[in-house]
Amino acid sequence: MHTHTDSTACDDLAGAARILSAAQHLFAEKGFAAVSMHEIAQHAGVSKSNVFHHFRSKDELYLAVLGAACTSHREQLVPLLSGDEPFGVRLQRIMHADLEFMFAEPERAQLVLREITGTKPDDAVQPAPALLRDNAAALVAQMRIAQQNGEIRAEIDPAAVALLFLAANKFYFLTRNLIRHFPDVDFADDHGRYVEKIADLILHGVLPQEGVPK
Amino acid sequence: MHTHTDSTACDDLAGAARILSAAQHLFAEKGFAAVSMHEIAQHAGVSKSNVFHHFRSKDELYLAVLGAACTSHREQLVPLLSGDEPFGVRLQRIMHADLEFMFAEPERAQLVLREITGTKPDDAVQPAPALLRDNAAALVAQMRIAQQNGEIRAEIDPAAVALLFLAANKFYFLTRNLIRHFPDVDFADDHGRYVEKIADLILHGVLPQEGVPK
């Protein structure tokens, strides 16, 4: 009566979806090499052979998981970039949306970032690096437009702004479990406060403005 | 005639040092789980059993490698922090030194950063997290002093500046092999240019200074 199989237990997912979900969870937490197919099968509530039935190899399963993570990340930044608010407001909105997106699906974000930060010299056309490249390019393009509109200083390198923005957000996400315990940090659990403080720094810099406006 | 053993081949190192070197290389490149003791033994030019003779387990070997990496990192930042140059110059000097240090021993830096960015909620007292904690604390303390001297704005959170600084440098290092191929980026192989651009951003912000000095 159902479309096909009814699931045997646990989640409302069935078959391959259950396996993908378990694999995403484990790969994100422990990394590719530290996870076994046995472990994935257990978490998915199926037999190990069933995992091999749906995915021909461990690599294929990992690529399926990573591909899904990249796909869900791919178009998230672009529609947020434009807008007619002042640059400062737009920057805060983009930072906040990027954070919300990562914290909403931390496992997928972790997978993508692990691929990006552990990349060796040669593998430049993998899905995760390509994702970063595209998002960074869109970000830089937007910075350039803002610069043409006189919203940011003419001497600035748009790529440097994009790097600073991405670095701050990704580093904040990656070290979230560490800086929570740092006595000096009061924004580890309050993304809004974090965005306000970092955006203020990027916008106005740290120097007192009494100096020469140049 | 020698102090003790003379090495059989390859490097000028002998025994445990050869093993440590090979292990550092492999762990940094592929991560703990993806490296086997067999592989380490091969790269070190010794038998697998010999590795187990010097290090009781794979975990112990990894901790030895990681510990060495953390020790060499530990005190590098602190002596650079103070100085009587203007804040802007000091910031550039510290950023540059931190980068030089990471690029001089990229394997050790990679190991430490992998531990920091892959940390799970609970393990807060490991060597690498403790290292980040100490370095960040020293950085924040220095920012506070600069703030008391009126070198940076009073409204600023010193921890936010420290996060921005660390994030920019570490992200730049971690993605060095990727951003090298980005068409918008002209500072991927020129640390000096990178430091200049990022330091300028952190110091002066992106906004045109025609606005209110407030």
Place this chain on the structure above:
DNA sequence: GTCTATAATCAGATAGAC
């Protein structure tokens, strides 16, 4: 699609000779 059973290999780790 799902399972049990099993193959073939490789992992970490140990024993004991030299």
Place this chain on the structure above:
DNA sequence: GTCTATCTGATTATAGAC
């Protein structure tokens, strides 16, 4: 300190029944 040989269990993957 270094080696060869070995143990034990885990790993990826396959065969074939249901």
